[in-house]
Amino acid sequence: MKPRTARVFAAVAAAGLLTAAATACNRDGSDGGGKPSIGIDLPRADSDFWNAYADYIKADVKAGGLNTQPVSNSQNDVTKLISNVQVMEQTGAEAVVMAPQDTGAITSTLDRLAKKKIPVVSVDTRPDKGEVYMVVRADNKAYGTKSCEYLGKQLGGKGKVAELQGDLTSINGRERSEAFAACMKKRFPRIRVFELPTNWDGAVASSKLQTLLSQHRDLNGVYMQAGGVFLQPTLSLLRQKALLKPAGAEGHITVISNDGIPQEFAAIRKGEIDATISQPADLYSKYALHYAQAAAEGKTFEPGPTDHHSEIVKIPGGLEDQLPAPLVTKENVDDQELWGNSVDKKK
Incomplete structure (x- = not known):
């Protein structure tokens, strides 16, 4: 197996060979309607949690009438994530939503996006280094x-x-x-x-x-x-x-x-x-898309309490919206406010 650095550079090089014509045939995102283009990468498909998040993304994109590029899935592979994001850049993404599973290997990609003024919303994971518009995660x-x-x-x-x-x-x-x-x-x-x-x-x-x-x-x-x-x-x-x-x-x-x-x-x-x-899969989707849309429109946020019962805090390289994550036991497992009791209704 190649060292991580070699694999990362190989992925970037491979992505650089892709042409707009090659990617255009795979475009199946929503109709633009004048709204900014948002690129979305799902982190994996081998987890019930992330599959639920994917369902929420699909439903929320449709409900919001957002202009999204074809949603990619990096399958817990940072080299695929880097390649997927580079395709998003080449096809006009004005904001990117990702959930990097290896938070130390995404720095160069974040730096490149920052230079191109393409804001990034990171879901569930906070990159070790690099600039992000907003991290959406719990504590x-x-x-x-x-x-x-x-x-x-x-x-x-x-x-x-x-x-x-x-x-x-x-x-x-x-x-x-x-x-x-x-x-x-x-x-x-x-x-x-x-x-x-x-x-x-x-x-x-x-x-x-x-x-x-x-x-x-x-x-x-x-x-x-x-x-x-x-x-x-x-x-x-x-x-x-x-x-x-x-x-x-x-x-x-x-x-x-x-x-x-x-x-x-x-x-x-x-x-x-x-x-x-x-862990709020529903809120991860809702606010990741909310912040991506806001970022592409040039809006800004400040640290402090939000109107959705969370706290935005300052982190190195950006901001983080820390969403609530309640303990669930037999006493409250039937609470219909918990996303785990309503996820099937989103499909």
Whole structure:
């Protein structure tokens, strides 16, 4: 496999060979109607969460009558993301919406877009460096802290917990992991945490968890940093090992997840997992498109409270709208205000 730098440059070079004629045949975006052209890249299609986000994007673009280029999907590959964005540049994008999964490898692309005065809205992930018009995400440190606090209380401050970490090259994976570790060390020092990096890969998570369970049969907690990719592999493994006991039963392994997808809600209702933190896929789509449209029209924003119950904060290279992400348990899992209870209605 080529080093990341070589692969990135190769992708840029390949994208540079594309012509407008070659890309025009694939244009299936909405009718312009005089509105600015917006390029959108989806980050992956192997996650229930991101597939829900894709459904919201499709519905919101249609409802808003936006002028969008053909939506691309970089499939968790930064080289594809770079290529896709370069096509957007060549075909007249006036703003770009992306969700880079490798937040350290997108800097040169952001720098190039900034020089061309093409504003960028980054969804869910905050690039490590580079200029962005707005980042639309929730507070990922709060995800780690809330998950730690919930597990710690449920386990009575002692036990063994497996942490299925995301990609640690991603700011989301890092922030959730760092916050979870800091909270556990400070508040629940009698809980032993086994950190399992997975690169947001469900198969890797399952394999590592299986190895851990063979060594520590008394594991009594799991923190899944992304239910969209970890939920089904984890439940299948626990079921296979006869460890999927309902909440409240002897031997139940307490599980908290992050995402808020319908499948997690169903698992909470069945007692298979205990909680999740609802990452707002609906609001990610709504406000990513809102800010992209505003950016292309030359509008500006300032730090402070918003009219949609969030807070815009200043970050290096731009602004970030930190959207609310509530804890969901059996007590509130049927709340119809949660996007996971209404996502099917958007299709």
